[in-house]
Amino acid sequence: MRGTLLELRPGALADNARRARALAGKARVFAMVKADGYGHGLGLAARALAHQVDGLGVAVMEEAQALRHLGLAHPLLVAEGFFDAEELALAARLHAEVVVHSPWQVDLLAARPQPVGVWLKVNTGMNRLGMAPDLARAQAARLRALKGVRLLGVMTHFAGADLEDDPLTPRQLELARALAEELGVPLSAANSAALIRYPEARVGRVRPGIMLYGSSPFPWRAAADLDLRVTQRFSARLIAINPVQPGDSVGYGATWTATAPGRIGVVAVGYGDGYPRHAPNGTPLAVNGQRTRLAGRVSMDMITVDLDGIDARVGDEVELWGDVVSVDEVAAACGTISYELFCQVTARPVRVITES
Ligand SMILES: Cc1ncc(COP(=O)(O)O)c(C=O)c1O
CATH class of the missing domain: 3.20.20.10 (Alanine racemase)
Known part of the structure; x- marks a missing residue:
């Protein structure tokens, strides 16, 4: 799956x-x-x-x-x-x-x-x-x-x-x-x-x-400070990890270029799932609970992330927003609001209901 x-x-x-x-x-x-x-x-x-x-x-x-x-x-x-x-x-x-x-x-x-x-x-x-x-x-x-x-x-x-x-x-x-x-x-x-x-x-x-x-509702105040609980968590899995050398660019339009030897993780989510295509390089996400950032343009079915200093293997989980990275942080990075990110998730991601 x-x-x-x-x-x-x-x-x-x-x-x-x-x-x-x-x-x-x-x-x-x-x-x-x-x-x-x-x-x-x-x-x-x-x-x-x-x-x-x-x-x-x-x-x-x-x-x-x-x-x-x-x-x-x-x-x-x-x-x-x-x-x-x-x-x-x-x-x-x-x-x-x-x-x-x-x-x-x-x-x-x-x-x-x-x-x-x-x-x-x-x-x-x-x-x-x-x-x-x-x-x-x-x-x-x-x-x-x-x-x-x-x-x-x-x-x-x-x-x-x-x-x-x-x-x-x-x-x-x-x-x-x-x-x-x-x-x-x-x-x-x-x-x-x-x-x-x-x-x-x-x-x-x-x-x-x-x-x-x-x-x-406030750009200057975190939801956790308002005693609000996270109601949705959007996640996907790492499907490949590739080495990059200084000067290698990643993804459509070559918008991100490695400045040092490193690793790029490929994650099975894209704008076809509702992850915002306009998310810029540096948009936060979390691999195995470790915060890192988007590296390269969002594709329809995949995104690429910087695994520099991150403990990660193929199959590991990447949180796009939820508990570690708030939807409000992602929205701010994308120059939008959580309302729009919530509304844009498409039918493709599998809905899982957690009772707690
Ligand atoms: C008429 C009306 N009332 C209430 C709301 C709820 O606003 P919010 O989601 O900012 O609490 C909306 C949403 O935009 C609205 O259109």
Whole structure:
């Protein structure tokens, strides 16, 4: 067997959800499981998290439908709401709460009112999805006049709660809070970063995502310091070890060149498995628990690693991210975020579920 594995840890997901729950205090917790449970598998993530939280959040209706097909009866929030009248009717059948972010969605509801719970999305500074407070106020009045439609709350999303210097979040929170108060409904604002960092955002309904998957929302703070457990470990095996001499280059494009006699390990993982192709030379990984680095460009089915000073034999295990090398370190080396690495793991690595 090739031995390229994605080990998944439902117990760690549940522990991280308990951590979010403890931080949230009296706020209700909706665990975000969109994008296939941040790449952990929708069913696995939802089942591991659901019992620790009050509900689950997805981005799109198909994800809500998939959760119902898996037999999950928990409250569901669809963060982008419905895209057309058919999806609106489907939301009602699925008993899924929907986000309404634009007047055109209120028009659809007005044309064919459905018995759905609605979260009104207000733009407070992200300037992506959501209506300005005045427009949201007007749409709230329209929604409230519709038979069967329940206005459950005001929702907003933070643009910079993960920034070390964050002038945005307090202002965004205040704008959203004021509108929720005026309309007399709960507020839903906090993502993981805000939940951890801003006690005043622990109100209404919080929506943590990335912290549940054992990754830090903050580039400047490690997940272990936040008491988060690793939920996935990506690993592969050494399939060849080759000597190199000074001046020898390695891999496509000859991007890495030996400066001393050494050994290069060939590992059975590549971008065809979801290891990022743009990972540069020096990206950390661990061979038999010993930290070393990528040497040469990532191929579809293989990567090459520097075995200088490393005790290694063919067949040995290489951790791409997990316990020794955090996913956040790899993401930083690649100029991306853990979210993207999680989402990019392809179907090829064998999923192994560890119960602990
Ligand atoms: C609307 C919404 N709420 C909550 C989250 C969770 O954010 P995070 O994973 O940063 O905790 C997301 C994810 O991007 C989101 O889109």
